[in-house]
Amino acid sequence: MPTLPINLGSYLVNLCSALLLLTCFAIVAQRRLMACVDLFALQSVFLAVTATLVAYLTGIHHIYLAAVLTIAIKAVILPRILKKIVRQLNVQREVSMYVNIPTGLLICGGLVILAFFITQPIVHLGFLLTQDSLAIALAIVLIGFFIMVSRLKAVTQVIGFLVIENGLFLAATAAAYGMPLIVELGIFFDVLVAGLIVGIYTHQIQEAFGSVDTSRLKALKE
Amino acid sequence: MPDQNHVSLMILAAPVVAATLSLFIKNIRMLHGLNVMTMVILVVADLVLWATVVREESFTALGNVVVIDSLSIFILSIVVGIGFSCSIYLWSYFDDEAIQELVQPRRLWTFFPLYHVFLFAMIVATLANSLGVQWVAIEATTLATVFLITFFKSRESLEAGWKYLILCSVGIALALFGTVLTYYSSIRVLGEENAALNLTSLLPVAAQMDGHVLKLAFIFILVGYGTKIGLVPMHTWLPEAYSEAPAPVTAMLAGVLETVAVYAVLRSKSIVDQAVSPGFTGNLLILIGLVSFGTAALFILIQRDYKRLFAYSSIEHMGLAMLGFGIGGPLGTFGGLWHLLNHALAKSLGFFAVGNIFRRYRTRQIHEVQGMAKVQPITAIAFLVGGLALVGMPPFSLFNSELLMITSLAQMTFQFDSFHLGRFLTITVSHEIRSLGIIMVIVLLSVALFGGFIYRLTGMVWGTPPAGIRQGEAWHIGQLPLALSVFALVWMGFYLPAQIETLLQRATDVVIGR
16 A cells, blocks of 8 residues: 555656656657667656556556566567667668658657647546646657657657557556556557567568668559 | 357357467368368357347356447358358469469468458457457457468568558557547546446446547547548558458458448447437548548549459448448448448458459459450459449449438438537538538549449450450359359348348447437
């Protein structure tokens, strides 16, 4: 049972959610693929800490399990797979982007405001402990989208997708103190399989095209 | 009478067992045999469950994990029925000749396990009580089908598969956000418990849930599952994936997977409609349905590739079905559900025929295919029937369901007269003008579509066959599903069997929450 006062707990949860958001901005500002992967792993660690805090403060035990799985899958296994891909393909830097970094950061700032605006009418329904996290979670999802559409490399697109997943997980933990256990396990399983498929897939693309720059995938344009 | 727990377990276990066994079987005939046998088991189990639903309206099984009512059994029957005909078609598609030419035999051993996992995921999505489990299953269908789409490993198919994987995963992630929001509002009412995402606990209390959260949730769910359905503007993966995948896989994607995704939207709609007025979900569905229908109809006119032609026709028909559900009420919903069944039949028929054509002509260009009537008489008939049915010609049953939906549109009384565009601009339209306007747009586009489609089909069926092509077509077991689909389309065009009609009626009641 919680020994921390609820106010302090709420501050800590908000702090961790804010750190998650901060790593999103760092990913947007980073060109080096290896660093992007590391930042994603760091974000997953913050996510696990947030989940542990919520689990500790509310006394709901299955969130601990989710935190452990987050560390295992999103902070260890998936970054390893991604790094292996980066090394195999020998692409270290994102040279060209659709949007340059300063503009990208500005757009992301706008997305955060948008997220707070959208969730404003519904946050009062949430729990006191995690009231601001829902808006932050939506902001992370939106930034994940932005990463996916603004980058060309397959690896960064996948990181964008995983950032979206992190945002969703934060939303589930923050807004509803975690989804039912079976659903959470299913989601982790899906994410893990998706990671493995991407691993095999980039290999096949590399064999067929000699590059993983998705902007070369143009043969099917209307 | 067999216990419904056992039957539910059987329908879930059969594809899993088949997937595991296919990993170890190296003989191609045995793989086909196992596949068809599994489908027979599924069909029998489905019929038993159907009979149970007729007796008991709805029931839960396996300790509340599975819920089966008229709506889910209707969708399940489409999944299993089309899956069955697809499995028989596979027998001729991957026959000895094709295996020598197209794929190394070794590769088939990845095909069948994935095919069964795909089926399993769709069955879970249809039967799951928890909306969360339903989401997990629909995401699993994406993952299972990626390597089925890229099965031929050409550059184009790899590209199509990547687009499919990324777009559908992201779309589906949005649907998860919608599901989280649904949970967020349901635990206010039900309290923190595992059952708070279960349909059986949500539906009775849906009226007490917070309308604003549910509205937001529905938008996310519609966009998310709409990506899987292929609604415009989330459709860009669809023509590529459909045209690059092997024909039986495309038939499953177009006939079944879209239907399952629509089912997920309908479940969500039936919850949201209780909390806010049905006009909200209805207007959204009408809008997205019209946009999809219109866009697809225009794109059909410029296609040169016959597989893409049928792919765009999928978008068009899903748009129509969404329109039906958006109009709502008993008539529109009935029409929409029936349209799902008809579309699944006609589209799988179309893609079976397309698969046969490609194997003989070795091209996907419309202008290079001529004289099918001489080269492949059986396929030509199936192709023509599929095409005519898809443009909504009588006497095929798509005509009836489309007519039903348009009738319901004419009868509809819109709840809102005014659109608010921004804060200052308000457009007010009277009921009659608006519904008549929509009908006019639909009819005009249908005429254009009819012309475009028929022009291309007739060009392919008649004319002189290209030199050096083998003429004539022998009867093969793989043509059985073509014959069955043609029969079903014509039969239901004249007479809807009482059993199916009752099921449709009751499924309609489930959707509109009566």
